[in-house]
Amino acid sequence: MTWRSWDDIEIGQTIRSQEVTVTETHLVNWASLTGDWFELHMSEEYARSTIFNQRVVHGPLTFGLSIGLAYQTGYVNKDWVIAWLGANDMKLPKPVFIGDTVHLDLSVVSKRETSNPDRGIAVLKYDIKNQNDDTVLEFESTFMARRASGGP
Numbered sequence: 621m622t623w624r625s626w627d628d629i630e631i632g633q634t635i636r637s638q639e640v641t642v643t644e645t646h647l648v649n650w651a652s653l654t655g656d657w658f659e660l661h662m663s664e665e666y667a668r669s670t671i672f673n674q675r676v677v678h679g680p681l682t683f684g685l686s687i688g689l690a691y692q693t694g695y696v697n698k699d700w701v702i703a704w705l706g707a708n709d710m711k712l713p714k715p716v717f718i719g720d721t722v723h724l725d726l727s728v729v730s731k732r733e734t735s736n737p738d739r740g741i742a743v744l745k746y747d748i749k750n751q752n753d754d755t756v757l758e759f760e761s762t763f764m765a766r767r768a769s770g771g772p
Contacts, residue, residue, distance in 0.1 A: 622694045625768035626740035629700075629728050637689035637724040639751075642677050644718055650681040677716035682757045683707075686748045689724040696726075696763075702739060703764040710759035714750070721751040729760055740765050 623629050651657050659666035660676050667675040690696040716722065725747040732741050742765045748757040 622697065622699075624699045626700060626731065626742060626765035627768045629731055629742050629765070631728050631730060634725055634727040635693050635695050637693050637726065639721050639723045640685060640689065641721045642681075642685070642716055642718060646681060646685075647675070647677060647718065650678050650684070654678075654680070656680075672715055672717075674717055677718065677720070679712050679757070682712070682716050682722070682748060683710070683759075685722065686724050686746050686757060689722075689748075690726055690744075690746065690761075693724075693726060696744075700765045701763050702766055705741070705762040705764055707759045707761050710757070712757050714754050714756045716750065716756050720756075722748050722756065724748050731765075734764075738767055740767055 647661055651662055656678055658678075660670060660672070661667075661678050662675070664675060667673070727745045727747070729743040729745045731743070734740055742763050744761050744763065746757070746759050746761055747755055750756050
């Protein structure tokens, strides 16, 4: 079952997304789109002189991939999402490298009613993990959500 309204969401629910392997093409497309050509991401020679010893994927690119992975689960969808209200507590505890395969564990942290009986607020935790199951990005994302019941 996918979420069709705020009412379907239960605190503690967790969904795992499909995986995506980050490629050179991802980096080049991201740099072209954003203008972020920082050497740590784009220069193999420079990156070898850093603590990482190789190029690191842009953090915002990893964030962008997480949004796409959430959508691809079918759970973050037009049926219940009215608006995205923001992201909080973003952390990047480990780097992502070209060739890493990442997936998203998406879980419901909290939900609350609003003064409008047609909508509620839902907070989802995004935990992006690499092929070793190490968290590489985590944050909480808040959504305004449609209610099926129209209120309590």
